[in-house]
Amino acid sequence: MPTPDQTVEPLGRRERKKVETRRAIRDAALALALEGGVDGMTVARISEVADIAPRTFFNYFSCKEDALVTDGAGAGAQLREAIVARPEGEAPVDALRAAIIASDFVAGMQSGREQMRQRHCLIQDDPALLTRQLAQFAAVERAFAEGVAVRTGLDPDDLRPATLAALALGVVRVAVRRWTADGSESPADLIASGFDLLQHGVFAEGATTRPAEGATPA
Incomplete structure (x- = not known):
């Protein structure tokens, strides 16, 4: 929703990938928390659902709670x-x-x-x-x-x-x-x-x- 006096620079391929990965992690965390509660949600399960390596998770969030x-x-x-x-x-x-x-x-x-x-x-x-x-x-x-x-x-x-x-x-x-x-x-x-x-x-x-x-x- 840019204003008329602002110019929005399109995201490059690498930046788009980062945005998509962050969104996938957040979506996976929410789905798992709704399914089994926050206590039952783990970084390993979030990573599995988001189709990333667990180490990749920590490039975006410091802990599972921050993904929510x-x-x-x-x-x-x-x-x-x-x-x-x-x-x-x-x-x-x-x-x-x-x-x-x-x-x-x-x-x-x-x-x-x-x-x-x-x-x-x-x-x-x-x-x-x-x-x-x-x-x-x-x-x-x-x-x-x-x-x-x-x-x-x-x-x-x-x-x-x-x-x-x-x-x-x-x-x-x-x-x-x-x-x-x-x-x-x-x-x-x-x-x-x-x-x-x-x-x-x-x-x-x-x-x-x-x-x-x-x-x-x-």
């Missing part, structure tokens, strides 16, 4: 670059909104809603997975803060970029949670609505979320 949670480091690095690359002079909150909505993470959600819902349920029901997921969210939040810091000339730990990053991550998490539960609105629209509330005041008079596509205003 969000890749915070990977997503964060891409988002940080996208935030920094937004047009000069764009307000930090607008840069965050645009970078997030145009990200591969959001673009890939619509075609994988059921898998994302299943993964979300697994994580919420498993304390160890939830802990790792929160750590991945922290990595994404840090990336948001770093991207804003570069644009503003501030330190990432300054209260302003750190607070904006935390709020932006909150918008994403609420949008994803609502989308996995309902699905009547697109992830991009939900995130955009969350940023609308963030910018105009969540409880400000007249503040509302944008209607779902095709909905008739009351």
